[in-house]
Amino acid sequence: MPPGNEYAAEQLKNQGNVHFKNGEYEQAEALYSQAIQKNSKNPLLFTNRANARLKLEKWDGVIDDCLRSIELMKDNMKAYFYLAQAQLSVHHPNEALTSALTAYELCTKTAQQTSNAATLTALVLKCKKAKWDIRERDRIRRRADLLAELEQKLELDYKSTIDGIEESVEKGEKGRIEGQEEKQERKLEWEKKVNDLRTAFALSDPEHLQKREVPDYLVDGITFEIMHDPVVTRNGRSYERATLIEHLKRSPTDPLTREPLMIDQLRPNIALKEACTEFMEQNSGWVYDCEDGENDHDTRWAHLSSV
Amino acid sequence: MFASKRLQKELSKMQGKLPPGIEVVKAEDFSEWLMDIKVVDSNPLYAGETYRLKFAFSSNYPIEAPEVVFVQTTDRPIPWHPHIYSNGIICLDLLDRQGWSPVHNVESICVSLQSMLTSNTKKERPPGDENFVRYNTQRPRDISFVFHDNQV
Incomplete structure (x- = not known):
């Protein structure tokens, strides 16, 4: 790579980011493409372009970019996250679920595993629902x-x-x-x-058949949704990991007893997780109503699209 | 992030089976609800009256507490209580940043307020009510109350 190209690529990326923030996704995509021509070794350029293409609904392009980005950088949460959305849109729910779960796992490993985890939990549920729809x-x-x-x-x-x-x-x-x-x-x-x-x-x-209510012991007391990755607190109550962490960031106390509670004191509740999975397998479909209309797409993904 | 879903679920849970003296007045969207509460036992301070509560939710509800105040209408007075200002602002630890917990919900807040009224015997406003009502420009959730008094 000729010297200066890396710098040029960075400049182009920054211009692209400005367009992206203004909602000008076509211009952003074009600038990221130019940046990639200058420097094809930077995985972030690919994820940025994938995100722009996601907005433009160019699903195949998203998938290509994500795969290349992952090639360049393995533990690439964003790439898996965009990849899952694109795969879901082209009706590959199995692949989408795998990608979403990978993203979730990467997310829980990072230091600021927080609001992203909640978004990813929602995406995982959405993939499961799509999978179930096809089976049905x-x-x-x-x-x-x-x-x-x-x-x-x-x-x-x-x-x-x-x-x-x-x-x-x-x-x-x-x-x-x-x-x-x-x-x-x-x-x-x-x-x-x-x-x-x-x-x-x-x-x-x-x-x-009568729809069965999701039993209370499978429901997260914070979101009122069936849990996907339950963690147990010191008093034995379980909550969805992502939402409980959201709460602990604000106030490091047990939601019920108000005793001090730190994130690293949480333990996964594996048996409960399996019970949730089993319940969903048997009663799927109606358990998670991830209707698109309910969640405002832009605000939901907004915090992940920081470029 | 999940406020609308959670509120939707709360609403459907409340439909038809609310504790006595609690009623949903308006819950058309997920940013503001109106609830009516009555004190069900025979506390003479509150007998025969109904009070209206306004709940305002942020998109971070239930991680963030809702903003809850009493609102006055022609037939809905502001209840007398040493922790309730005459403009409807309530001083209750549960509604404060520190005291809030996401396992609370609209129904449990209403129940707490009901019992806060039930157990009260003083026809009083908080100290400094007049000044507070006149000069306060802060939103309830930004006020840092000192919860000095655990008697009422």
Whole structure:
């Protein structure tokens, strides 16, 4: 790299940041690209461009930038964070979940594991929900196929029985009236079977089942959400790690007893975490309502997009 | 960050099952709610009256305490209490920066205020009420009260 290029790249990056702050993402992206041409070894240039591309919804570009940034710097929380969002947007929830979990893990390892952790917890839940949605869609499709197949079998059975009756009538083995009656009977029988089958499928549909409340012991007393990474305090109460840390930063006391409580006194509650995971696996979908409308996108990610 | 979600959940939990004497008046958004409270036992100081509370939430609720004050309307007076100024500002450790804990919620604040009134027997305002009401320009949460008095 010719001398001075690093400096030039830095200048271009700073200009890009100004545009980014003003919401001029196209200009920002262009300037970051120029910076990368000057210095392709700086992982931060790639994450900055990824963030601009995220705003422009250029998902593939985001993914490329994040992967290159991670190549240059392994423990790259921001890159994994942007990557997860892009992967979620291109409907790869499995990959997105892995990226989000990696980002969360990196985040909890850093010194200021705080408000970012809360954002990442929300993202992890969102990925899980997307994953569940896809599974659910497949399940409905498979189920519909199975129902169609079974109905078809019943119909074939019925038709061959009818054919048999008609044959006997032709051959004179059965009277015409007797044949008519028998056909009518078989028809009713067949219709009843189809009905029963449909009822059975409808009953097994979770949409017809009562939604279960998330039990209180799985719910974080601060956000009132089901927990994803519960930690236990000295008095035995558990809270979501990210939100409890938010509170401890302001006031290093136990939320219930007000006894002094330090962040490094928290311990993960592994059994409870597993219980939460299991509950979500079984009752997913409706447990986390991460509707996009609820969270204002810009403010939510704002503190992470410091460039 | 999670204020709106948390408030949404609080609201749906409160729907239909609130302790006696507590009512939601207005909770249309997640920045300001109005609640009515009554003292349910027969404390003569508060008998037959209803008081209106205004809750203002920041986007950091429940990490940050909400700002809670009594508001006066034609049929909603400000209750007499040695810790309640005549402009509705309440001096209660639970609502102060230091005393707040994120496990509290709108309902528990209302219950605390109810019991604060229930146990009071003095028809008094805090010392220096007149001056405070006239000259205070600070928002309640920025005032640092000294919680000197644990008797009431």
